[in-house]
Amino acid sequence: QKEVEQNSGPLSVPEGAIASLNCTYSDRGSQSFFWYRQYSGKSPELIMSIYSNGDKEDGRFTAQLNKASQYVSLLIRDSQPSDSATYLCAVKRSSASKIIFGSGTRLSIRP
Amino acid sequence: DTGVSQDPRHKITKRGQNVTFRCDPISEHNRLYWYRQTLGQGPEFLTYFQNEAQLEKSRLLSDRFSAERPKGSFSTLEIQRTEQGDSAMYLCANDPGQESTGELFFGEGSRLTVL
Numbered sequence: 001q002k003e004v005e006q007n008s009g010p011l012s013v014p015e016g017a018i019a020s021l022n023c024t025y026s027d028r029g030s031q032s033f034f035w036y037r038q039y040s041g042k043s044p045e046l047i048m049s050i051y052s053n054g055d056k057e058d059g060r061f062t063a064q065l066n067k068a069s070q071y072v073s074l075l076i077r078d079s080q081p082s083d084s085a086t087y088l089c090a091v092k093r094s095s096a097s098k099i100i101f102g103s104g105t106r107l108s109i110r111p
Numbered sequence: 112d113t114g115v116s117q118d119p120r121h122k123i124t125k126r127g128q129n130v131t132f133r134c135d136p137i138s139e140h141n142r143l144y145w146y147r148q149t150l151g152q153g154p155e156f157l158t159y160f161q162n163e164a165q166l167e168k169s170r171l172l173s174d175r176f177s178a179e180r181p182k183g184s185f186s187t188l189e190i191q192r193t194e195q196g197d198s199a200m201y202l203c204a205n206d207p208g209q210e211s212t213g214e215l216f217f218g219e220g221s222r223l224t225v226l
Contacts, residue, residue, distance in 0.1 A: 008151075032213045043202060043217035044154065045113075088153050092213040098167050099144065099213055101153035 001026050004091050004102035012108045019076040021105050023089030026070070032092040033065055035074045037085045038104065044088055048074060079109045113137070115205050115218035123224045124193055131189045132221040134203030139184045142206035144215065147199045154202055160186060161211075193225045 005024045013019040021035075032051050036044035050056045050063040050072070062075040072091075076083055086104040114137040124130050136143050142161055146154035157176065158168045162183035175193075180186040190197055200222050204215040 004153075006153075034213060034215075036215075043113075043220055044215075045217070046214050049212070049214055090213075090215075096161070096166065096211070098156050098159050099215065100156060101146070103151075103153040 002102070003027060003100045004089055006087075006089050006102035006105045008103060009106040010108050011105055012110055013079050015079060015081060015109055015111050017079055019079045019083065019107055019109070021074040021076075021087050021089075021107065023072045023074075023102055024070055025072070025089075025091045027091065027093055028067075028070060030067075030070075030091045030093050033063070033072045034090040034092075034099070035061075035063060035072075036088040036090060036101075038088055039085045044101075076107075081109050081111060083107060084109045113205075113216040113218065115203060115216050117201075117203050117218035117221050119221060120219065121222045121224075123226065125226050126193060126195060128193055129189065129191045130193055130223060131187055132201050132203075132223075134186045134188070134218055136185070136203070136205035137207040137216060138205075139182075141183075141208065142211055143180060143186050144204040144206070145178055145186070145188050146202040146204065148202055148220075149199045157188070157201075190223075193223075195225045198223055198225045 035048040038044040048063040060077045064073045088104045089102040116135040145157040160180040175191045200220045203218045
């Protein structure tokens with residue numbers, strides 16, 4: 001079992017709709033959770049971090065965490081063509097531990 | 112520009128040669144990570160430093176790989192006796208705060224091609 005699992009996609013969403021990206025993790029002791037966006041040929045950039053159960057909103061982005069289900073999701077509202085990228089879920093167990101990435105979900109926003 | 116610099120950006124080498132990559136983080140005395148990424152995959156953890164101490168190294172990493180971070184400043188990643196399977200993008204990332212948040216700033220990467 002992979003430590004962080006994501007559906008590789010591609011996920012195709014019409015412009016203006018909500019894109020929903022999902023991630024599960026295997027280590028129940030994980031404490032910190034992150035979503036990174038990676039455009040083709042570029043390095044990952046952090047878009048959201050979440051540390052406690054529930055929702056965290058930042059502009060058009062909402063991260064959701066359910067530690068009991070070991071599940072993290074990212075919602076992108078009013079999807080724009082510029083949101084087309086690979087979205088990477090990352091998990092950290094504690095302050096002294098490494099950060100593990102999933103394989104990413106490729107998102108395509110169609111006009 | 113995240114402020115994390117990597118050099119060289121591209122390296123083409125022949126199988127069996129040694130290569131070294133350098134990473135200059137945003138600030139010193141914090142956490143610095145090395146990852147490897149191949150096409151269609153997420154970043155694969157290689158190793159991690161807290162200041163100059165190497166805290167963890169991936170069990171998947173062969174002994175041909177070595178990393179250093181002298182004095183908690185820049186870091187180097189050396190690959191000895193390169194193999195074609197080492198071809199990948201090597202990413203350096205910095206967690207620059209006083210406290211570890213896990214929020215990483217990535218450099219632009221060093222792309223390695225082994226012929």
